[in-house]
Amino acid sequence: MNKRIAFILKNMENNSIGLIFSGEKIIKSSDQFFPFQVNKNFHYLTGLSIPNQLLVLVKTTETSVLLFAEKRSALKEKWDGSLPSFDSLLKKTNILTIKDIKTVDEYLNNLFLSNPNISNLYLEKKSQIFMNSFENKLINNIQSQHILKANHDYNNLFKDMRTIKEKEEIHKIKKAIDISNSIFQNILNNLKSIRGEKELHGLVLDQLHKNHSNEAFETIVASGKNALTLHYVDNSEDFKDNELVLIDFGSTYDEYNSDITRTVPVNGTFSERQKILYDIVLSVNKEIIKWVKPGISLLEFKEKGKSLLSKKLLENKLITKHEDISEFYYHGLGHHLGLDVHDMCNNEMILKPGMVLTVEPGIYIKEEGIGIRIEDDILITKEGSINLSERIPKERKILEELINR
Numbered sequence: 001m002n003k004r005i006a007f008i009l010k011n012m013e014n015n016s017i018g019l020i021f022s023g024e025k026i027i028k029s030s031d032q033f034f035p036f037q038v039n040k041n042f043h044y045l046t047g048l049s050i051p052n053q054l055l056v057l058v059k060t061t062e063t064s065v066l067l068f069a070e071k072r073s074a075l076k077e078k079w080d081g082s083l084p085s086f087d088s089l090l091k092k093t094n095i096l097t098i099k100d101i102k103t104v105d106e107y108l109n110n111l112f113l114s115n116p117n118i119s120n121l122y123l124e125k126k127s128q129i130f131m132n133s134f135e136n137k138l139i140n141n142i143q144s145q146h147i148l149k150a151n152h153d154y155n156n157l158f159k160d161m162r163t164i165k166e167k168e169e170i171h172k173i174k175k176a177i178d179i180s181n182s183i184f185q186n187i188l189n190n191l192k193s194i195r196g197e198k199e200l201h202g203l204v205l206d207q208l209h210k211n212h213s214n215e216a217f218e219t220i221v222a223s224g225k226n227a228l229t230l231h232y233v234d235n236s237e238d239f240k241d242n243e244l245v246l247i248d249f250g251s252t253y254d255e256y257n258s259d260i261t262r263t264v265p266v267n268g269t270f271s272e273r274q275k276i277l278y279d280i281v282l283s284v285n286k287e288i289i290k291w292v293k294p295g296i297s298l299l300e301f302k303e304k305g306k307s308l309l310s311k312k313l314l315e316n317k318l319i320t321k322h323e324d325i326s327e328f329y330y331h332g333l334g335h336h337l338g339l340d341v342h343d344m345c346n347n348e349m350i351l352k353p354g355m356v357l358t359v360e361p362g363i364y365i366k367e368e369g370i371g372i373r374i375e376d377d378i379l380i381t382k383e384g385s386i387n388l389s390e391r392i393p394k395e396r397k398i399l400e401e402l403i404n405r
């Protein structure tokens with residue numbers, strides 16, 4: 001049994017059953033589906049990214065682990081490609097009991113019949129479950145047919161495990177960051193010939209695909225005043241001379257993500273005003289990375305970003321009192337990064353070695369139509385932190401040099 005599944009089982013109460021679904025394809029329109037996104041908790045335990053599967057964990061006098069999966073079918077294969085055999089699922093997951101998903105109702109009925117003491121149900125509480133989904137139906141059936149005294153939220157167990165990354169996970173995040181680095185170098189090389197946001201977005205997509213990667217989230221290419229909108233994803237405007245363009249982009253590598261933001265002048269040269277503002281954000285980005293270490297709470301981390309930024313804005317007379325910072329900086333300093341871009345975390349947990357966080361201070365000045373954000377991905381270590389995205393250029397002079405080369 002793998003140690004992640006063992007940890008979950010160990011922390012479940014006796015006489016309990018837990019269900020973790022891999023997820024279903026979501027309909028986009030008519031017979032079209034969105035690209036499948038696996039439930040990351042399911043992937044974390046199984047290493048699989050296949051829809052319509054279910055992991056069942058049972059803890060009575062003994063424990064059992066079962067994987068329910070779709071069986072291969074010749075017809076389905078003609079339309080959707082082949083599914084792995086149960087044998088290969090066994091090899092990949094080390095889960096010894098693999099059953100046809102069609103038999104799950106029968107299995108559960110027998111289980112409850114032969115184990116009348118099972119009274120705890122573990123699920124991942126989700127913000128949204130689709131009413132007609134297989135998942136929803138199965139959960140409703142269990143809840144209506146069996147008396148379960150407690151519904152437990154699995155997320156609490158996953159949060160503790162998933163926030164501390166293992167070596168292999170850090171390796172995958174680094175791989176995703178490497179892809180982001182090569183994309184950004186490409187952007188700099190081509191920036192002067194790119195006409196606008198859409199074309200730049202196209203370059204990001206092209207480079208992602210060349211690297212066998214995908215967008216970790218909808219890429220933000222925001223020039224000029226568009227950078228004031230944090231979730232600007234239209235990416236449809238042409239560049240105007242002397243503008244900055246903010247690019248917030250992420251790559252995926254084997255379900256892990258990177259999340260990087262850089263802000264550069266479209267014509268290759270920062271104006272005097274842009275220089276001042278850029279250097280404020282860059283210095284805060286660097287100071288935070290130098291300062292952050294184990295023992296700091298997530299709240300302290302966020303407050304530090306705010307206080308450093310407001311100090312610099314005061315010095316530069318952009319604001320007259322600390323409280324005004326919220327006019328110019330209106331998002332968090334960073335978040336956990338991993339299988340999800342905004343990775344799950346226990347907000348109460350202090351920073352510990354093995355956590356991966358983003359550091360992304362920014363300033364946004366409405367009157368001047370300028371938004372600047374610089375985001376790196378860091379690993380918390382015993383001594384402090386390592387900037388995993390160190391190699392992605394952010395020094396003003398180096399950016400200008402690379403754009404104008």
Ligand SMILES: [Mn+2]
Nearest residue numbers: 259358360375
């Ligand atoms: Mn981010």
